[in-house]
Amino acid sequence: MTTPDAATSDATVPRSTGARAAGQRDPDRRERIARAAIEVVAEVGVEKLTHRRVAAAAGVPLGSTTYYFKTLDDLLASALRQAADDDVDHLRTWAAGLDAGGDLAEALAELVLHYLGPARAQTVVEHQLYIAALHRPALQHVSQEWDTALADLFAGYTDAETGRALSVLFCGWQLQGIVREQLPGRREVEASFRRLLDG
Amino acid sequence: MTTPDAATSDATVPRSTGARAAGQRDPDRRERIARAAIEVVAEVGVEKLTHRRVAAAAGVPLGSTTYYFKTLDDLLASALRQAADDDVDHLRTWAAGLDAGGDLAEALAELVLHYLGPARAQTVVEHQLYIAALHRPALQHVSQEWDTALADLFAGYTDAETGRALSVLFCGWQLQGIVREQLPGRREVEASFRRLLDG
DNA sequence: ACCGGACATGTACATCTGTACACCAATGGT
DNA sequence: ACCATTGGTGTACAGATGTACATGTCCGGT
Secondary structure, three states, X not given: OOOOOOOOOOOOOOOOOOOOOOOOOOOOHHHXXXXXXXXXXXXXXXXXXXXXXXXXXXXXXXXXXXXXXXXXXXXXXXXXXXXXXXHHHHHHHHHHOOOOOOOHHHHHHHHHHHHHOOOHHHHHHHHXXXXXXHOOHHHHHHXXXXXXXXXXXXXXXXOHHHHHHHHHHHHHHHHHHHHOOOOOOHHHHHHHHHXXXXX | OOOOOOOOOOOOOOOOOOOOOOOOOOOOHHXXXXXXXXXXXXXXXXXXXXXXXXXXHHOOOHHHHHHHOOOHHHHHHHHHHHHHHHHHHHHHHHHHOOOOOOOHHHHHHHHHHXXXXXXXXXXXXXXXXXXXXXXXXXXXXXXXXXXXXXXXXXXXXXXHHHHHXXXXXXHXXXXXXXXXXXXXXXXXXXXXXXXXXXX
């Protein structure tokens, strides 16, 4: 990220002959760029997302970013959609690995701590998506789908209304935990979920 | 907001004589500018916050914004601090007006709906603050204070841990409600709070 | 009456940004 | 063997932006 060497063109050197390795097909390029954009958002925030930064992070020239994404908003939207999809996938595999007889409150607490610890970057991006969607109608549908998926997933173990309540509490823990340097206690998180489940 | 007439200088007209009404003291200026910044954040988001936009919204020349706030980050930080303070004030008066024998779950549900309806702009700004703080250490302290105040307030009616849980659920409802066009049902919100309280 | 300093403003400027576009390279169909 | 199409890249450019600063204007102290 702190290496402004490659892909920071805009210089006026005519580059003697042709480009180095142009014309080679690279089918993953588009996705690589989108994923680099996610990385940038996680590290510096949406407000600092620029074509050039993404290009540097992806290791591609500036032109590539505008070739695959007509506009910056387009790039942002694709990146956040990608991030949301990845996240839902992750949640589904989590659910699949959840053993049926286990304690749901305990599992939820663990999940919260996972998202605030090892997967912190993912959580950060997810919340940036939420906020970005406030002023970008094209993204509202994406973030709504995300928390609907969350509620549906949780509802599978209880009922629709409880599922929604769990997802709300879950989001709350994520939001409050993400800004604090100290993580909430596992016991307390678990207890809060249990209260919703026992009600 | 859609009137880009005054204070959009940067033109090259030498403005015949001196400025119109310069030198006049205006003690509220600083605060007016900060409040205009809040307005801008609410309307277009943090990523579009610029000196010029704030100047236009506040009805002051560009120079004023850099006079009172050395840097843009400084302006943003002051604005968000201001917003958080206003919000805490609002919460305290809400608490003061809450009659002791009343139903807390009902009151909380009403509060949530208030923040998603009439006071939607305030909620939007509050969440932008949260997200902005992620990459701005100077702001982390502000957002932490805000949700601590929330938890303490709620704890006054129950106990510390319940207060925290209520604040988490409260934030969750705010976050999920802010992106949806349809508000959550009062009954459902109230029920979720009641579950936490009865646990 | 005078003056130092705070308030306030208009303007200049280097820099960054989004985006357009002309160009080059490979591929696949005929 | 040819060439149209698509993938890929470097560069240019107009506009927006943060910020500095010279200048003007008023107030309070002496």
